[in-house]
Every structure is written in C-alpha cells, then in structure tokens.
Amino acid sequence: MIARFAFSFALLLPAWAVAEDAAEKQPPNVIVIMADDMGYGDLSCYGATAFETPHIDALAERGVRFTSGYCSASTCTPTRFSLLTGMYAFRQDGTGIAPPNSPALIQPETKTVADLLKKANYETAVIGKWHLGLGEKGEGPDWNGELKPGPLEIGFDRSFLLPTTNDRVPQVYVDQSRVLNLDPADPLWVGRKKPSEDHPTGITHRDELKMDWSHGHNQTIHNGISRIGFYTGGHAARFRDEDLADRWVAESVAFMEQHEQKQPEEPFFLFFSSHDLHVPRIPHERFQGKTPLGFRGDSIVQLDWCVGELTATLERLGITEETLVVFCSDNGPVLDDGYKDGAVELIGDHKAAGPYRGGKYSVFEGGVRTPFITCWPGTIEPAVSDEVVCTIDLPASLAALADVEIPAGVAPDSVNLAPALLGKEGAEGREExxxxxxxxxxxxxxxxxxxxxxxxxxxxxxxxxxxxxxxxxxxxxxxxxxxxxxxxxxxxxxxxxxxxxxxxxxxxxxxxxxxxx
The missing domain is CATH 3.30.1120.10 (Arylsulfatase, C-terminal domain)
Structure with missing residues (x-):
C-alpha cells in the first residue's frame, strides 16, 4: 500500500512534469547508490535521531520511501551479484564473500543490467566497491597486467574500482582494467600466505596500528590498519582509506559531466557502489567526530555528503528531472566486524536495524530489510510504500523503463516492479x-x-x-x-x-x- 502526501517540492515543478506519465518520457538516466552494511534504522528518514542525513532524506521527501525494501542476501558479494545479474546468487557456486584473488564471479556469458541498458543506448559506469572478482576462471586477477574479465566485459563502459573490499587486500584502485599508478619496477603481489617471516602483520606489529583489530583482520598492514590477506609492492598505487569517498564522488561527477558533454541526448546508468559503512571505517578527517556514534556514525554522515554531491551535480547539469535515483544497501548493519572502532561502545540508544532483529550475516529482517528509496522529481510523487521490493528486481524494472526486452534466461529471478518503484497508485510489489x-x-x-x-x-x-x-x-x-x-x-x-x-x-x-x- 502506498501512502501519499503533499510536499512543497512539488510546487517547484511545472504542472505538466508532475502529471506526465513516465511511459511517455524518454528513458531516464539512472543512478543506483548502494550503501554498504547500512541498516533500516541508520537514516534520519527511517527514524535515526543521533544524527541527521539531510541529503538522503531529501530523496525520500521527493520520492518513494519503501518500508519493505530488501536486499537479496545479508552479505555484500551475493547481493551485488544478484543486483547486476537479476539472479539469486545461490544458483551459482562460489558466490559467497569473494577472497582477494577471486576470479570474476560474473563471466562475460552472463548478461547484466548494464548489458540490458546498453541496448537502449545507455552509457554505463560502475564506480566504487566491486568485490565480485576479476580475471579468468581458475586464474584470478593479473594484478600487474589486464584485469579481465571484469566490469568492461559485462556491459560497463566506465569502471573505477576498489577491487575487493577494503578490509581485504590490496588497497589500490583499478581504472578500467588496470591498477592505477602501478610502477612496473614495484610489482604488486597478492596472496594467502605470509610472503616472508619478517612481513609486518597486525599480530607481529600491533604497536604500529592506528586502528586495532578485534578478530580476523590481522594480516598485512597498510595505512596503520591490518587486513585480511597478504600483499607486497605496488606502493605508488596504494590509496589512503580516508580518501575513498572523495575519489568515488570525483570520478562519478566526472563521468556525468563528460557524458553530458559527449552525448546528452542519450541516457546514462551509474552504479555508485559505496564502501561506507563497511570496515575498516575510516571516514575523511572532516567527517571524523561529526556524530556521537564514532566512526560508524561518521561514515553515515560521509555517505550522506556523497549523495548530496551527486544530486547537486544533477541540478547543476540541469538533469534532475531526467534522472531516477535509487538508494539501497547491500545488507543490514554490523557493529564489531573485525576492528575496535568504538561502534559497540558508542552505539547508545541508536537502533541500527530499526525495529528489526538481526543484522549482517543473518536472514532475520535486520539483515535483509534495509533503506530503499526511489526519487525521480517530476515523475514520482512523494509517498511511503509498504510494497515488497528488492535490489534483485532492478534489472527487470530498469529494462522495462528503458523499453528493453529481456532475452530468455537473462535475469531469471528479477521481477519488473517499475510501477511500484515509481509509486504508481495500485502498483503491487513482490508476492514472494x-x-x-x-x-x-x-x-x-x-x-x-x-x-x-x-x-x-x-x-x-x-x-x-x-x-x-x-x-x-x-x-x-x-x-x-x-x-x-x-x-x-x-x-x-x-x-x-x-x-x-x-x-x-x-x-x-x-x-x-x-x-x-
């Protein structure tokens, strides 16, 4: 059921834009913003009171805020796999949490939402966390060569990645299909075993850590933080954790600006795959201390800033009313996920999972029911909906909005919920x-x-x-x-x-x- 309410933003829109049916419009630009480890109660528009998230709240105020929005799994790799492929991850072996040297979990023969949208002349980009493996089956990534297959082989034109997840090695960017700024004289090696007896780890060099580990995350140290896995070399290519969000925003803004300069008559699809609030939680210094919840809360505020930068870019380019923004999370919340960052001690009265039981790694509602917001000013009227929608449904729904026919066998578990996502009166969500x-x-x-x-x-x-x-x-x-x-x-x-x-x-x-x- 959808509850509608008047909102002053509608006064800013011309009457024809509010009334025009989405089916009569050109296919929209699409930005999917995926938070990492964000729970149902982690936004002020979903009830958080310890801090405010004004930019994400603005999406909810101008769009549809779902109270039964789901991810398909309570960990990141399977959810992201399903979002891109429209297929439940359990249908393919090896789709659990991907290790650092995992080969590409989505090989070129599997068609993705990016492949589908390219049929409608979309320019496509993925920027941010990947964690879906790179390289050939049985081989994995060639860190010093071309990292193929990867996003470019499954429908993306632009790819700028954190290749795994930041508590796993290595801490480098992958620009298109190569490690950015890699010096051939200092090759990158990534492995599962300690490369030498004197290799610094979180166990042997604990006094060098600026963030201590609580369990598991105690192998190679970079930027004062020990990780899962081992790596050596690639020093010129390594990034600083504190700068991740800024870089994702800069690359995303550049993609949108360049698209509007090159081909403004065609739509674009941007998958903004955030690393906030995943461990290690090291927000930029300007966000540290912004909330009473420590770095976990500060990371939420940082992500809200990212959303604000993206939506401000749409406004500046004059394409707000031509763009559908989907905000979601890959799974529910977790406090201590391997580092002593104050998340447990500083939680206070904040309920990260909202009213629900469980969190990340759990199939209880707290692990899989998360924030889910759709915003398309001029097309979507402000509403709150309790229809069941899921991130796995984005391939079929976006293909429908782009008037793309899905071939047999592609996105087999994805349901076209476009009417529900657009808040249409009487539109229904998933049955199961x-x-x-x-x-x-x-x-x-x-x-x-x-x-x-x-x-x-x-x-x-x-x-x-x-x-x-x-x-x-x-x-x-x-x-x-x-x-x-x-x-x-x-x-x-x-x-x-x-x-x-x-x-x-x-x-x-x-x-x-x-x-x-």
Missing part, C-alpha cells in the same frame, strides 16, 4: 521473495509470512545488541511479520500447513526452480 545469508541459511517471505531454514544447531546470528552470539535456532522457523516484525515467536508447530507450504516453495527455488520470469 527468497533471501540468504553468506552460507546455508535461507528465508522466504510470502505476504505476512516468513519461513527461515537454518542448517540446524548453532548458527551465527548477529544482532546489534550482541554481535557475535552463537544462538541455537531450529532448522525451520515460521514468523508472522504483521504481528511479530521482530521474529521472536516461532509458529511452525502452530501453523504447520503454512510452514510446509513455504518450505516446499523454498526447496523449489534452492533446487533450481521458482524463477520469476
């Missing part, structure tokens, strides 16, 4: 949705009902209150989200017919069926 963690826990939502399927016994169930608690959960658990949104009461024995029906539907998906198209 499957979500996963990084391993073998799954859940299926069908209306008010949600069934969890865990492997049984001890499972990692992260919550914002107790980050690394090993909680014993039943193999199957049924929840009524309408009366029990925190998923505290298992109704599997009380409503066995519903549990059995959803278990059968989930099994259909997990054994290769259930495709939506």
């Amino acid at each position: 949705l499957v979500v996963q963690n990084n391993g073998n826990a799954f859940a299926i939502r069908d209306g008010r009902w949600k069934l969890h399927r865990h492997p049984g016994g001890q499972t990692r169930n992260l919550t914002v209150e107790q980050e690394l608690a090993n909680t014993k959960v039943p193999k199957l658990a049924l929840f009524d989200l309408e009366t029990d949104p925190r998923e505290t009461t298992n109704l599997a024995e009380e409503r066995p017919e519903i549990a059995a029906r959803l278990a059968e539907r989930l099994e259909t998906y997990l054994t290769g069926g259930g495709q939506q198209r």
Whole structure:
C-alpha cells in the first residue's frame, strides 16, 4: 500500500512534469547508490535521531520511501551479484564473500543490467566497491597486467574500482582494467600466505596500528590498519582509506559531466557502489567526530555528503528531472566486524536495524530489510510504500523503463516492479521473495509470512545488541511479520500447513526452480 502526501517540492515543478506519465518520457538516466552494511534504522528518514542525513532524506521527501525494501542476501558479494545479474546468487557456486584473488564471479556469458541498458543506448559506469572478482576462471586477477574479465566485459563502459573490499587486500584502485599508478619496477603481489617471516602483520606489529583489530583482520598492514590477506609492492598505487569517498564522488561527477558533454541526448546508468559503512571505517578527517556514534556514525554522515554531491551535480547539469535515483544497501548493519572502532561502545540508544532483529550475516529482517528509496522529481510523487521490493528486481524494472526486452534466461529471478518503484497508485510489489545469508541459511517471505531454514544447531546470528552470539535456532522457523516484525515467536508447530507450504516453495527455488520470469 502506498501512502501519499503533499510536499512543497512539488510546487517547484511545472504542472505538466508532475502529471506526465513516465511511459511517455524518454528513458531516464539512472543512478543506483548502494550503501554498504547500512541498516533500516541508520537514516534520519527511517527514524535515526543521533544524527541527521539531510541529503538522503531529501530523496525520500521527493520520492518513494519503501518500508519493505530488501536486499537479496545479508552479505555484500551475493547481493551485488544478484543486483547486476537479476539472479539469486545461490544458483551459482562460489558466490559467497569473494577472497582477494577471486576470479570474476560474473563471466562475460552472463548478461547484466548494464548489458540490458546498453541496448537502449545507455552509457554505463560502475564506480566504487566491486568485490565480485576479476580475471579468468581458475586464474584470478593479473594484478600487474589486464584485469579481465571484469566490469568492461559485462556491459560497463566506465569502471573505477576498489577491487575487493577494503578490509581485504590490496588497497589500490583499478581504472578500467588496470591498477592505477602501478610502477612496473614495484610489482604488486597478492596472496594467502605470509610472503616472508619478517612481513609486518597486525599480530607481529600491533604497536604500529592506528586502528586495532578485534578478530580476523590481522594480516598485512597498510595505512596503520591490518587486513585480511597478504600483499607486497605496488606502493605508488596504494590509496589512503580516508580518501575513498572523495575519489568515488570525483570520478562519478566526472563521468556525468563528460557524458553530458559527449552525448546528452542519450541516457546514462551509474552504479555508485559505496564502501561506507563497511570496515575498516575510516571516514575523511572532516567527517571524523561529526556524530556521537564514532566512526560508524561518521561514515553515515560521509555517505550522506556523497549523495548530496551527486544530486547537486544533477541540478547543476540541469538533469534532475531526467534522472531516477535509487538508494539501497547491500545488507543490514554490523557493529564489531573485525576492528575496535568504538561502534559497540558508542552505539547508545541508536537502533541500527530499526525495529528489526538481526543484522549482517543473518536472514532475520535486520539483515535483509534495509533503506530503499526511489526519487525521480517530476515523475514520482512523494509517498511511503509498504510494497515488497528488492535490489534483485532492478534489472527487470530498469529494462522495462528503458523499453528493453529481456532475452530468455537473462535475469531469471528479477521481477519488473517499475510501477511500484515509481509509486504508481495500485502498483503491487513482490508476492514472494527468497533471501540468504553468506552460507546455508535461507528465508522466504510470502505476504505476512516468513519461513527461515537454518542448517540446524548453532548458527551465527548477529544482532546489534550482541554481535557475535552463537544462538541455537531450529532448522525451520515460521514468523508472522504483521504481528511479530521482530521474529521472536516461532509458529511452525502452530501453523504447520503454512510452514510446509513455504518450505516446499523454498526447496523449489534452492533446487533450481521458482524463477520469476
């Protein structure tokens, strides 16, 4: 259901722009902004009170704010895989959290949302965190040569990447298909084993760290922070953590400016793949101390600034009303994810997952229900919607907006929810949705009902209150989200017919069926 409300921004728009149906317009520019590890309660427009996020709030005020917006997994690699391919990640082996030397998880034979939009003459770009592997199957990335296949082989014209995720090595940019500023005389090596006995790590050189690790992240040190994995060389190519957000914004602004100079008559697609709020959380110095929540809160404010810079660029270029902006997150929140950065101690009354239970790594709502906002001034009327939408649905929905036919077998799990994303009266969201963690826990939502399927016994169930608690959960658990949104009461024995029906539907998906198209 969509709740509409009047908002003063509409007064700034001409009447024809408000009334014009989206189908009669040219396909819009599209910017998908994906936050990293952001929970449902991490924005002021979703209830946060410890700080404000005015630029993201402005998107919500001018567009549709979804209360049942989901990512398809509670960790980054599978969600990003599904956003680009329109396919549940569990349908392909090896789509868990990608290691530093992972080959490309999306090989050229798999068509992506970027491939689809190029059929409508879109110029396409991905800027920011990748974490979907680079290089050939069985080989992985050639850090000192061409990093192919990668984004350029799956539909993107422009690619400027953090190749893995910043708690994993190496800390370099990949510009198109090569490491930026790499000196051939100082080759880059990335591996899983310590390259030498005296190689500095977070264990042996802990006194050199400016941010201590709490678990796991204790191998090669760069910029005073130890990481997962080992690397040597490439010193001229290495970046400073504090500068990531600024660089993503600069590259994105340059892409939009150059596009408008070269081909303003054609649309563009920009996937702005943020690293905020993922660990290590090291926002730029000008954002440090801006919130009472430490670096985690400061990273949210930094991301809000990024959104403001992107939307300000649209205004300056005169294309705000020609651009659909989608704001989402790759999974729910986590506090201690490997570093001692004050996130746990400074959380106070802030509820990162909002009213929901769980967080990153969990199939509870807190792990997969996240902020989801669509904004297209002049086309979308301000509203709040409780329709179920998911990041996996962006390929089919954006293809529909671009009037692109999706070939058989492409984006098989993506549903065209364009009317719902545009806030159309009476438009419906998904009937059912499957979500996963990084391993073998799954859940299926069908209306008010949600069934969890865990492997049984001890499972990692992260919550914002107790980050690394090993909680014993039943193999199957049924929840009524309408009366029990925190998923505290298992109704599997009380409503066995519903549990059995959803278990059968989930099994259909997990054994290769259930495709939506």
